[in-house]
Amino acid sequence: MLPNMVLKWALLLLGLFLLCCESHECKEGFQKINRTCVDEDECERPNLCGDNARCLNTLGSYYCICDEGFESKPPNFTADKGQCVDINECFKKKVECSSEKECVNTLGSYNCSCPKGYRDSECADNDECERTDVCGTNANCYNYEGSYSCKCHQGYSNYGNDQSKCIEINCDEFKIESDMEEMPKQWKDLLTRLRNSCESLSGPDGGRQTGEQLLENLFTSTDELLTDGSIASGEMLSQFLGAVENSMRLIGPQLKEPVTTMETHNTFAEVAVTRSQTPPTGSVTLSTDSALFNTSWETVVGNSYPGFAFVALVSYKDLNSSSDQFHKISRTSQEQESRERSDVKGKNITYQLNSNVVTAVVSNPETKQLSEPVMLIFTHTEERAESGGVAYSCVFWNEAEGAWSGRGCERAWSNGTHTGCSCSHLSSFAVLMALYPIQDSFELVLITRVGLGLSLVCLFLCILTFRFCRSIQGTRNSIHLHLSVCLFIADLVFLCGISSTHNKVACSIVAGLLHYFFLSSFCWMLLEGVQLYRMLVLVFENTIKHLYMYAVGYGVPLAVIIISAISYPQGYGTDRHCWLSLEFMWSFFAPVCIIVVLNSLVFVMTVWKLAEKFSSLNPDLSKLRKIRGFTVTAVAQLCVLGGMWVFGCFLFQNEGTQVLLYLFTILNSLQGALIFIMHCLLSKPVREEYCKLISRICSQKEKKYSEFSTNVSSNSQRPLRSDQTTGESKI
Known part of the structure; x- marks a missing residue:
């Protein structure tokens, strides 16, 4: 019995052991085959150690051993290292070659080769x-030990690059012609220095000039010309730009550094130069x-490569504002603009x-028609997005026409800051x-004309009312x-002459x-504020001498007009409207803003005093209520008329939206109707006078009608008279 129990327990323990062994995972570098962990051969994986190495498998791991001529970092690394x-x-083994040869490293090895300029095994x-x-x-070729040099013929130069081909050089480009006598002395001196440098390059002995020094001299003279404003005509601009281009063709190949940057007060330049036996390729x-x-180096080089190439970009900071003549556009470009925009014909x-x-200058002399276009990206001097009234064009200075032309240049893209x-x-x-x-929309024109027509009728009624209505006569009236x-x-002149720009x-x-x-x-509005203040503060003193009123109401505007016309006469009238130019608008808005501010202060003081009067013990309520009514209408008038023009100031400065533009137009054209409503229809004395006038008109009509009726009835009752000759009745 006991041996059987022991056997059963042994079999149970063995099963548990086998079960545990089956669930056990193999270590890294091993794999399970038939419930047994065996070594994995990692070297069977493709390209585990990469190029220039071989794989060596070990128990549970592997090694990468570099080929001869290569080393690992760190040594004996695995694939993830x-x-x-x-x-x-x-360099490392310091291989020694014979005295004639030099060590040249190769991939995985080295060799001893003859230096450049030598040949065969004996160097x-x-x-x-x-x-x-x-x-x-x-040029003439001169050989010497290990190298050679090219000596250019008279009239040719390789710009100091002795192992480059020689190209023809024209120093007459820097000759001072008879039509250049008006050019400033510093520019003539620069042309003389450039001509001397050019002639030394094209001489039989060649001669390498300092390109950096010539570049500095060029931009020093350029700064003086732009600062003094000496370039004042299209002809001088053509000469200036042509001289700069020719100068860069002379200076560019002589610069030592691969990239040279130079900035002065009025110029900024960057020049790239390359020298090699083979033509450069790629983008620059x-x-x-x-x-x-x-652009590309292929465009810079062109059809022939003498052994060097350069590309230069020069920017002039103040040339765009030197003269208004520089904003001219050629007739061809103007015709193209008219065809593209028929709405502004x-x-x-x-x-x-x-x-x-x-x-932009390159070493390629043939740049009138490039094999592939170049790209220029400009930064706008004024950030302004394109719209119906603004368009951007890419142009170049056409020396033949003395104007900007868009021929051969297309705008690729444009936004508010770059083109x-x-x-x-x-x-x-x-x-x-x-x-x-910008063409005014039909709706704005219609609103303006209808509104001004209504305002003229209302203002005419206001004039008749204020002139003949006896019950409201006084200073304020x-x-x-x-x-x-x-x-x-003002409205009549605006309606009849605002578009007389011809x-x-x-x-x-x-x-x-x-x-x-x-x-x-606005001056009369200011007088109204002063009058209200006098009525309330100066013990109801409500009289201002007419001489003072005329001096302020008509004399002050006249003084402003005289000063404005003398200081800036061209500010009156624009190409679009007969109104003030945008830069001259301050001559109107500055006095308007001053008057609005002064009137606002006066009305605040008036309302404050009015509140104090109402709170006093024995107020004269009838007079105070009258002044209160005057104040309310005056403040409303200031808010409508004064606020409208101040609002218009910000509208013109910020080119407001269509909603704001329509609001300004409606309020401006209806100002006469608003005055009629505030000072006539809302005034009780005026309404009473209107009622009396209407009653008199109606009574006169009734009286005439009754008289007419009476005459007709009496005539009908009177016997008809007979004519003595004919016997016919007469009526």
Whole structure:
């Protein structure tokens, strides 16, 4: 019995042991095969150790062993620790070659080779001059131990690059012609220095000039010209830009550094130069403070490669504002603009540069028609997005026409801050902003004409009321009368002459009249505020001498007009409307804002005093209520008329939305109707006079009708008289 129990317990323990063994996982580097953990051969994985190495399997792991000529970092690494790298035997092992040869490292090995300029196994000198194309036909080749040099013929130069081919050089480009006598002395001195440098390069002995020094001299003279404003005509601008381009062709190849950047007060330049036996390839990008220029080295080199190439970008900071003549656009471009924008045909389009002028120069002499276009990205000097009234064009300075032209340049894209241009030739470029005349919408014109017509009728009724209504005669009534007269004349002139832009003299007169009468209206509003203050504070003293009123109401605006016309006469009248120009608008809005502020202070003081009077023990309620009514209408008038024009000031400055524009137009055109409502229809004495007038008119009509009826009845009762001759009755 006991042995059987022991056997059962043994079998049970064995089963538990086998069960535990089956659930046990193998260690890393092992794999389970038939419930047994065996070593995994990691080297069977493809490219485990990477290039230049072989894999060695170990129990539970592996090693990567680098091939000969390579080393691992760190040594004996696994695949997740790095790769094998080449050993530079010439540096680490310090391999020694014979005196004629030099060690050259290769991938996984090295060799001893002859230096450049030598050949065969014995490193004999290689006579490069045996090749006819090494210096070209415009130079003599001179061989010497290990190298050679090219000596250019007279009239040719390799710009100091002795192992480059020689190209023809024209120093007459820097000659001072007879038509350049008007150019400043510093510019003539610069041309003389550049001509001397050019002649030394093209001489039989060549001669390497300091390109950096020439570049500094060029931009020093350029700064003086731009600062003094010496470039004052299109002809001088053509000469200036042409001289800069020729100068960069002379200076660029002489610069030592691969990339040279130079910035002065008025210029910014970046030049890239490359020298090699083979032509460069790929993209090249230059940038200044205001533009970016992108092209390819293939475009820079062109069809022939002499052994060097350069590309330059020059930006002029103040050239875009030197003269108004520089904003001219060629006739061809104007015709193209008219075709593209038929809605502005026959209208005056204003052109303005909205970027710095840049000059792009490459070593390729054939740049009139490039094989592939270049890209220029300009930064706008004025951040302004395109709209119905603004459009951007990519242009270059056309020396033949003395104007900006868009031929060969297309606008790739544009936003409020930058414009991208794609051009098929190289020259001096800029972004031209066309300011189109904005056409007033039919709805705005209709609202203006209808509103002004209604205002004229209402103002005419106001003038008759204030002049002939006896119950409201007084100082305040006189102020309202002159206010209505000024607004009536201003609205009438506005309605009849605001669009008379075809005649500049008449347009200036219309703008001056509008300026005067609108200012006069605000001066009479100021007098109304002063009158209210006198009525309440100065013991109801309500009389202002008419001489003082006329001096303020008509004399002050006249003084403002005279000063404005003398200081800036061209501010009266624009190409679009007979009103003040935008930069001259301060001559109207400054006095208006001052009057509104003063009137606001007067009305605040008036309301304060009025509240004190009402709170006193024995107030004169009838007079106080009368003054309160006057104050309410005056404040309402100030808010409607004064607030409207102050609001219009911000509208013009910020180019408001259509909703704000319509609101301003409606309030401005209905100001006469608003005055009639406030001072006539809402005034009880005036309403009573209107009622009396209507009653008299009606009574007179009834009286005439009754008289007519009486006469008719009496005539019907009277016997008819017979004619003695004919016997017929007469009626």
